[in-house]
Amino acid sequence: MLLEIRELSSCINDKVIVNKVNLSVDRGEIHVIMGPNGSGKSTLLSTIMGLPHIRVCNGRILFDGLDITDKPSYERAKLGIALAHQYPPEIKGVKFSDIAKAIISKYGCGDCSLMARILRVDELLDRDLFVGFSGGEKKRSELYLVMLQSPKLALLDEPDSGVDVESIEYIANAIEYLRSRGTAVILVTHTGMITNKLSRINRIHIMINGTIKYNGYPDEVLPVIMKFGYSRGLEVLNRTFKGGI
Structure with missing residues (x-):
């Protein structure tokens, strides 16, 4: 198993945000974490990445057989974990192309041009990083930098x-490309819009109030959540599928 999260709780300023989460993700799998705003989804990703403003207050994170619970984010990056932020900051005076070249010089890249075409970022490379980018351009550019790693x-x-409809299509294609290369993907969403664009999702996890309340397959989870929303949908799922898998 590539990633194993065991009874993980994480805190910000001594407030528990993620509470006793268990999650296993293997190579080439796509896992989607869904839930309402403020449910702890982004904090879970930040905890896996090891961002310094978050403290693990219980549990363990195992990655590729190593316990990385106490490792800093730069060591986790070296091991092969990359995070695409929800709100990448604008960086004036730094060219997108310069950041891309720096990543390529470190990691090498045989398919850089293909990645750029998949995400339609070629025309953005000569601009300051994220400065004046639309929502879709920011998300596509951030994902491109992740792919380069x-x-x-x-x-x-x-x-x-x-993001716009076209950007969702491009981003979904990029995720499919990552999967084809054996990359595991954990994708956070509260709208679920992108799920319809992916050919296969291994598991969907419903997260509410910092806890994963339901694990299931897309064909059982998505129709219910889209119809009833999270609170009512969770009741329907637990009643129909007896707690998921």
Whole structure:
């Protein structure tokens, strides 16, 4: 198993945000974490990445056989974990192409041009990073930088929020490309828009109030959540499928 999360709780300023989460993700799998805003989804990704403002207050994170619970984010990046942020910051005076070249010089890249075409970022490379980019351009550019790192595990924080229909298509194609290369993907969404564009999702996890309340297959989870929403949908799922898998 590539990633194993065991009874993980994480805190921000001593407040528990993620509470006793268990999750296993293997190579080439796509896992979607859904839930309402403020349910702890983004904090879970940040905890896996090891961002410094978050403290693990219980549980363990195992990655590729190693316990990385106490490792800093830069060591996790070296091991093959990459995070695409929900709100990448604008960086004036730094060219998108310069950042891309720096990543390529470190990791190498045989398919850089193909990745750029998949995400339609060629015309953005000469601009300052994320400066004046539309929502879709930001998400596509951030994902491109993740892809250049050839990660074993890609953490994608709401790649379908605030983007146009075309961008969702491009982002879905990029996720399919990552999967074809054996990259595991954990994708956070609260709208679920991108799920209809992916050919296969291994599991969907419903997260509410910091806890994963339901694990299931897409064909059972998505229709219910889209029809009833999260609170009522969770009741229907538990009644129909007896707690999921």
